[in-house]
Amino acid sequence: MLGRLTYRATSQTSAIPIPAKPFSRLSKRLVAWLEKPSVKDAKRTFWIILIGFLLGRAVILMHLLPFAVPFLAVMLHWQKSKAKWALLAIWAGAATISVSFAAYAVGATIAYLILHRIITVLRPQSNMIPMTVFITVAAVRFSVISVQEGISSYGAMIAGVEAGLALVVTLIFFQSIPILFERKNKMSLRHEEVVSIVIFLASVMTGTVGWLLYNLSVEFIIARYLVLVFAFVGGAAIGSTVGVVVGLILSLANVANLFHMSLLAFSGLLGGLLKEGKKIGVCLGLLIGTGLMGMYGDNQTALSVSMMETGVAIAIFLLTPKKWIEHLARYIPGTAEHAVEQQQYLRKIRDLTAGKVEQFSRLFYTLSNSFSDVNEEAPGKEPGRDVDLFLSKITEKTCQTCMKKHQCWTRKFSETYNIMERTMQEIEDNKDVYDRRLMSDLHAHCIKHDKVIRAVKDEIGQIHANKQLRKQIMESRRLVADQLRGVSKVMEDFAKDIQREQKTHELQEDQISESLLKAGIPVEQVEVYSLDNGNVDIEMIISHNEYNEGEKVIAPLLSHILKETIVVKHTEKASLAGGAERLVFGSAKQYVVSTGASQTAKGGKWISGDSYSTMELGAGKYALAISDGMGNGKRAHLESNDTIELLKNILRSGIEETVAIKSINSVLALRSEEEMFSTLDLVMIDMQDASAKFLKVGSIPSFLKRGRQVKMIESGNLPIGMITDVEVDVVNEQLKSGDLLIMMSDGIFDGPANIENREVWMKRVINEMKTNDPQEVADLLMERVIREGGGIHDDMTVVVARIDHHLPKWATIPVAFEEKAFAKSSG
Template sequence: MERVEQNVMEPVGNVNLEETKLEVTRRFKRFLFKLELALQQKGMMLFLIGFLLGRALILSHLTPFALPFFASVFMIRRDRAPIVFIGLLSGALTLSIGNLVYTFAVISLFLIAFRLSRQFRKEELNALPFFVFFTTITVKLAFTYVNQQQTLSLYDGLMALIEAGLTFILTLIFMQSIPLLSIHKRKTSLKTEEIVSLIILLASILTGTIGWRLYGLSVEHIFSRYLVLLFAYVAGATVGSTVGVVTGLIFSLANVSSFYQMSLLAFGGLLGGLLKEGKKFGAAAGMLVATLLIGMYGEENVSLIPTLYETLAAIMLLFLTPRNLTERVAKHIPGTPEHSHHQQQYLKKIRDVTANRVEQFSSVFQALSKSFAQSGRLHEETSEERELDYFLGNVTEKTCQTCFKKEQCWTKNFHKTYELMREATLDLEEGTLSGSVAREMEKHCVRAKRVQEVIQQELAHLQANQKLKQQVQESRKLVADQLLGVSKVMDDFAKEIQKERENHHNQEEQIHEALQSFGLEVEKIDIYSLQKGNVDIDMVFPYAGGHGECEKLVAPMLSDILGETILVQNEEYTGFPGGYCYATFRSAKAFVVETGVAFAAKGGGLVSGDCYSTIDLGVGKYAVAISDGMGNGVRAHHESNETLNLLQKILQSGIDEKVAIKSINSVLSLRTTDEIFSTLDLSIIDLQNATAKFLKIGSSPSFIKRGSKIIKIEAGNLPMGILREVDVDIVSEQLKAGDLLIMMSDGVFEGAKHVENHDLWMKRKIGEIETNDPQEVADLIMEKVIRAGGGGIEDDMTVVVTKIEHNMPKWAAIPVTKLKKKKNAS
């Protein structure tokens, strides 16, 4: 019994342990995020950096770091300059009163000179290093002159020039590296110069720890080796050895006794980077081996045991470094797997969107190919019998119409006469008339010779006709095959297509800053489009319980930042504590539409020759179309339905409306020799500004109901399929919120009997309708027309009513920009 209870309790214990680990991880991430946020927003990080740089020395008495750091912060983050100034003075004070006075004097003189020369300079950033150079050399010479009792030597001048030169170079370096320390700097990758500048800044900061000891261990040695270990583990041997060389060189300049550190750090970075495939253990092993080798075969006055302890302390710091931090660093260094993965994620969605567009073009060509192929098969099945009937009809018209025995032959003996002429036609088509058929013709027909002559004449036209139709059929098949081939090529191309993601660094930084000022932690932002009305942004947030933050906070803040209404299109959760929320934000349309439809087939039948379609074109446009196939029944329904299918595929592929109409007209005129045509009534509404384009091809007028005002929309184009080339007239109209767009087929427009002016009658009936519900309006119009037609349905009827309204978002925009201005002003 105890064993059973133990087996039952073990899974529960494992689950609780796993949940506890996830909770601890989540809280630790939140703590790091809040700590980083506090350091950035309160300026504590810049204060600490200023403190360490204020006490950093080179060649035991040169302090070239303070002024370049202050000048760079003054130009890049002027609001943080006072905090940096206090940090630098605090660091200088730990060295001596003289260093404090010198630091205060050089920064003050820089501010005065920079202020006085404001009206004479044009490029502040380009002039900054020169101001730093001349300020440093002036103050350095003045302090040396005072300290040495009004005497200056060549050595003093040379040292002042060296320090001023270092400040000039460090200013250029700090101007590149300081922005990289900001939490808002979200560049996807760093250039080589930026990486080196950042390393120099970090190494310069570490020089401020020279002289600090913890339990007999040197703090600068521990952190310098940790820095090398971190970059070697993240970026490999090249970057690791570079960090080691740069850090060791700066340390050796700061303290000549630390010159051997450059060899240890460079060798440790190289070995650690080479062994990075072993994860943190590999990098640690490389640094440990380098420490042992340099310690045993290096300088004699260096003790191996303290050096080994310092390396072990750095290794411990590496193992304590959270994985999230190493991944963030690796993501910005080109050549790392994390950086490559990040770039691939950037490219993925653009690649998918482009491939989807190509696939839409492929489906258009495939539909055209299918249309041609189906048309060819239908005509092949019925062409022979139909051609024979037409042929015999022409022969009869030229011979039997004026014969006195026409009634006897075609009324009383129709089948015998038809079969006899059919046999004669088949014989003459092969060459000569057989004897039996000739004798039968002589007995049955008084104009047998004339009939044979006319048949031979018509056979020549028939053969020419058949040859031409065969050529058309072959051409139709060729076009179908070509279209299918193009479709296949584009489909293959869609699977291979690749396109670079457009970078929006400034906007990403602004969004990061706004969201984090509200205390929202953002893991990642991918901006794919900022086009007005077509914004597309993906974000990743740490899962916070699913309380609607994206809809209630993030989307309203984006609405204010981007200047248009943004909505959450999609939101997904990983489904476990400590996971992530993936959200997609898209532009909200300024207008929305609601559609109502009423239709009826002729005589109350089941199949109508009218077809309608409502199409979301996917680029902020909405299309409504009605097609009326000539006649009624299945054939008319097939023609109108095929017209709308082609229209939908072509428009959704992004082709211009005029080109789409002309393409459909060419298809309809080429694919059939029958006189079967289709009308088309198309309206395309832009949901951003409510402008509408109307294309009417042989269709009835449309009407716009705006309160008590009725506006008529019409155009005079022939139905599609009659002419090979058609001129498409586009009528544009500005719609307003509350408008009702009423489109109808000719069965509705001309359905009322005993009405002389259908325009006035329809306007009056539409004006009498009091409701604004589109479905009710469509039903009422249909009812009024049927009643006015005597209760019967003489033609296919279709009416489509579309209502345009403002899109009212659920949540108002949060004024982030105004809050930010108030905060800066205060």
């Protein structure tokens, strides 16, 4: 029977219906292919159908249809599920022109689908869509012309022109369609992408050619509306570019419309130049352009009709919601909306980065605590428990094989336990059994006393080795804990710096601009980022800096306004064209440090066991350090140099000074079995308030000379590497301008052997110096010690620093506005 259904059994005893009608499966696939889109995609599907319909109608050069196949190709590649609606819309659009155009559209699209399928099967990994479009359009157009007019070179040329246009249009559609239909949280369009989108919109607009609304051309209204929108959003450059592109596409659709390219380009330029007048200014630019080109241009459209078309476009533009225009402006580079969008994106990235840094900071802090928790011995361990474990190991080696073990450990348990405990204590204290009474008791009680003594000695040796190993492990854990805690603190501070919000300083920016204008320096832009004391950050763009006005005028003026010294931190060209420069101003250091040093090795040799360094750290800190390795020569030099290098790297990473010294101590204590120690004398000077921290680890005193007074600064810490848990005493001292700070190694301090009170002698020598130049002081002190000591008997190093106020090159410039208001607002 024709309509009968047959069944085939499966392993689950179920049946699958197989249609007997030959076309039923094809009909079902067609129904599934044309199924209604979901509500979510209905809006996108509507726009695809509308665009496909207009592109199917878009005819250029009287009889060419170069947009239909490219649109189908891009839709098939970009969103295959919507390609069916694009295909039907193209057919419908072509059918509204004529039967011949509809036949051509159907033939070209079906030919493309077949050829695309063949190429996909043969070369699935290749992307040959543009070439496939070219071949399809060229073959179909040449075939149509050959059937109608016969084979000719003219037909080949026309087919080549249409295929070439289709190839270019395919590339443009590939770039513009995904941008229009895909929503992205962050997207900034390049100028090439903007032009591609405009070409796509103009191509769609070509489908409206011939439509009239009360004798007004719809394509001209849409074209002028596009020019208005882009001129208002992007300015003169974007407006004129859109006018040229749209006018060119219109002229391809109808050569008589070539005049409109000039009208639209000129109107886009005028509208962009008048965009400061908001929408009214842009509309005025289009009206002026339409009027001028209508009066003096050679066109086929009456001026009244052209003005009415402009009026309708202006009305639609004025009714366009502001939200839509702002949404478009987000993607156009150079607009205020785009800048806000970029700032929001950067703020999001900043918050995300700060969050990750904070997570790592918490992770390192947790790891530090986990290592710190095991630094101490576990509580609850009783000494008796350790003795029991020790004696159980001894008895296992000796008493288990003894025939008298039951007599000793059952009948005389207390006596045996006491003798074994006394033996263990005696050997632990004296390395052997020297107590005669204990030896007598042991001989009388145990028949294997020699074996017991050897076993106790071996076990105690293992215990001592285990204790040493545990000690090193504890120190390693302490080192890791300190390092992790320091890294956690650095990352926490870094996260806070990232999250620091930029404050608004509009009043201060206006006052600074006004003052500079009165001083004769025009300023294009002023941005105040921070007004915190010691951390001022101001950026401005001035029209020229040819006579160094930034340093000579602007910096002194800002110094007077902010009541602190401001200097130029950085300058750069603001643009490739013109002399405008971008200047960055910041707080100057209130104090400067000048240094001098002198060093010599024992006996005048080349390699000294002392090492020193002077370094400027971030955050306005200056550090001076001297390290003296134990002994002399190359090994001592390596020890002290390693200490200095470790210190420099750790301090520059931002880790706190005491943590840095403890970390260095742990590293030096763990890395070698030999007794190699080194001292460290470190001074940290704050360049803003001249406060100083002295951290002395095994080093000799330093001296501070202020006028005719000399003060000694000392601390009693042991050298680095000598003990595992070093305690760092910090001595704080407030320095003043003109102070001399003298740091030295023990070779200088202990050089004169015949001097009894070295502290008094050193103070007197420093006080007698008439110079305050740091290098001269270092050289004179070195020479005096060598002469008084009768030679170079040890490695000698002296480092001298002088602290001075920072004086700007140019005096401050008083300003005219009320300074109280500025100080109040900045606070």
